[in-house]
Amino acid sequence: MKANHAETPDGSSAADKFKWFITILLLAVAVVGNSFYSETFNVVIRTAGVVVLIAAALGVAATTIKGKAAISFAREARLEIRKVIWPTRQETMQTTLIVLAVSIVMALALWGIDGIMVRLVALATGA
Template sequence: MKAKNAETPDSSSAAEIFKWVVTFALLAAAVVGNHLYSDMSVVIRAAGVIVLIAAALGVAALTVKGKAAISFAQESRMEIRKVVWPSRQETMQTTLIVLAVSVVMALVLWGIDGIMVRLVAFATGI
């Protein structure tokens, strides 16, 4: 059974909707305020927009989807720490191998194309 959600569905969904409305209202205020106060200094407007976006992100982080996104980001960061990154030498060797194979394949395809053009020209009498 799912006893995890102890709140009533109506109150939690209403609260979630309210949080998302506040989030989008803050983002809209950032856009509209930036437009309305276009005669003010760019630094002041940028600071206002940054503050409103930070507030919108803060409110969004309180929602269920926001908490899930934060949890996902934290788990992703932990997984990235587990990755064994190649050394500079391994990266250079792999890059050179890829370049060499690309050049060889380009030459092979160029040769096949030349042969096919000659065969079609021979077959059609051009």
């Protein structure tokens, strides 16, 4: 039995917790370093450093159990998106015009009902 694979009650291993700590540490170094060296280094150098640190953090996070699950989910979502039958331009325009027309009709109907209600309340209160 290896110590790295000892499961904790929440389902994560000690190695995963260490990897998440490293991920958070890398992100913190990116944020603090960018802020701390704002006057010292050029924007291009700081941006490159932040990008490298974020990429490293994502790389470490991708090796955890939750990171692998997230990558798997993203791949499955991508496959599902490919199965979607997207509407044509004509279908999109027709649907948009229908929604616009219904919205205008409902706005006019509600405006009319509101006007009637205001008059009824004014009659009832004598105002």
